[in-house]
Amino acid sequence: MKLFTFPPAPNPLRVSYFLKYKGLEIETEIIDLKEKQQFNAEYVAVNPNATVPALLLDDNTLLTDSIAICAYLERKHPEKPLFGQNDEEYAQVIGWCHKLYVEGFSAVAEVLRNGSEFFADRALPGLTPIKQLPALVERGQTRIGLFWNMLDKHLSEREFVAASGFSQADIDAYAICQFASWVKASIPPECENLNRWHQQVAAILD
Ligand SMILES: N[C@@H](CCC(=O)N[C@@H](CS)C(=O)NCC(=O)O)C(=O)O
The missing domain is CATH 1.20.1050.10 (Glutathione S-transferase Yfyf (Class Pi); Chain A, domain 2)
Known part of the structure; x- marks a missing residue:
């Protein structure tokens, strides 16, 4: 599993706070939006939307919406729930x-x-x-x-x-x-x- 992100940007920030609150660390690659690295061919090959965050799962599924990334990680790490109790x-x-x-x-x-x-x-x-x-x-x-x-x-x-x-x-x-x-x-x-x-x-x- 690998997270492509640029922490200062607002959608990546939603994921960063999720990870921080849960105490999770995952492999991360920074895609610098200030340098317009989201348009680099290597990244577009991973995420054709050219946006961050994106979470590439081990089975090659790609999640490109912050809410999907957080909801997925919540299922994997239910402790300290962030999506309610029921x-x-x-x-x-x-x-x-x-x-x-x-x-x-x-x-x-x-x-x-x-x-x-x-x-x-x-x-x-x-x-x-x-x-x-x-x-x-x-x-x-x-x-x-x-x-x-x-x-x-x-x-x-x-x-x-x-x-x-x-x-x-x-x-x-x-x-x-x-x-x-x-x-x-x-x-x-x-x-x-x-x-x-x-x-x-x-x-x-x-
Ligand atoms: N629906 C996506 C939106 C992702 C998105 O728009 N990310 C912005 C950064 S906050 C981005 O990658 N922008 C690239 C650009 O402006 O070219 C989500 O919920 O995470």
């Missing part, structure tokens, strides 16, 4: 990870990838050139604001994002908070529940 909690964690990806990650990515010179013609990851749409920067900023409010309201009724305890959903939300700093967005001070949760998760993960 079927109902498992479903809630998966549901929240999906919601966070759609409403949080993609909002920040919309701002970053449509506004930065580094991502010119790379508004979406992958090998196909995609033009930037500058209007999506403003829309993404609005979406980030909606995301903070949604999560703050949700956390007014519970300690952690999903299930009955700390889970992968908290890791994913925490990674989004770090990713948001890339576009100079941070949790608004008036989002008291979200700020309380953020401190709690920082104490667990960092």
